[in-house]
Amino acid sequence: MITLDRLTPIGRLGKPHGINGEINAYLDVDIDIDSLKRIILMIDGIYVPFFIASMRQKRSDTFIMALDDINNEREAAELTNHPLYVLTSDNVIAEDDIDEDDRGLYASDLIGFTVIDDATRQTVGEITDINDSTENVLFVVATPSSATVYLPVADEFITEIDTDRRILRMNLPEGILDL
Structure with missing residues (x-):
C-alpha cells in the first residue's frame, strides 16, 4: 500500500x-x-x-x-x-529543484486563495482555476454571487500574497470586474 x-x-x-x-x-x-x-x-x-x-x-x-x-x-x-x-x-x-524553499510560487499554487481588491478592500472571490488557453494567463475567480470573473495573472496587479491566510491582494484595473 x-x-x-x-x-x-x-x-x-x-x-x-x-x-x-x-x-x-x-x-x-x-x-x-x-x-x-x-x-x-x-x-x-x-x-x-x-x-x-x-x-x-x-x-x-x-x-x-x-x-x-x-x-x-x-x-x-x-x-x-x-x-x-x-x-x-x-x-x-x-536536482536543481529539490530545495522546496527556492522553487518560487506558481499561479497554480494560488488556487483556493481569496482575492481581495486593494482599492475597495472588498473580497472579489476565490480562485478556482487557471485559464492558460490564451497568451495571457488568467485566474478564474468564483465570486460570492456565484458569478465567474477572469483576472490577469500579472505581477503588476498583485500587491501581496499571504500564503498563511491564503489571501491574494490585487490592485485591479478600473472596470475589470464589470467585464
Whole structure:
C-alpha cells in the first residue's frame, strides 16, 4: 500500500484537454519528463498509481498528460484539481529543484486563495482555476454571487500574497470586474 511518507508532491491536475481523456497537469517542480512513468493520485482515500501513456509540454509549468485507462473527457474531469504525487524513490525531480524553499510560487499554487481588491478592500472571490488557453494567463475567480470573473495573472496587479491566510491582494484595473 502506498503511504504519504513515500510520496513527493509535484503539482496538481487541471481541467480535461479535449475529449479523449487528456488532462492538463500543472507542475510545481522541474521533473525529468523522460523518466516520469507514473503519477500517484488520492482516489477515495487511498493513493493510486496511474501510468502515463503520453505527456507533452504546453507551457513552462503546464503539460498535457494522457493516463492509461482514462479514455474520455468525463473520466478526466473526475481528476480535476487532484494533487499530483510521485513516489520519492522514482527520483524524477530535477536536482536543481529539490530545495522546496527556492522553487518560487506558481499561479497554480494560488488556487483556493481569496482575492481581495486593494482599492475597495472588498473580497472579489476565490480562485478556482487557471485559464492558460490564451497568451495571457488568467485566474478564474468564483465570486460570492456565484458569478465567474477572469483576472490577469500579472505581477503588476498583485500587491501581496499571504500564503498563511491564503489571501491574494490585487490592485485591479478600473472596470475589470464589470467585464
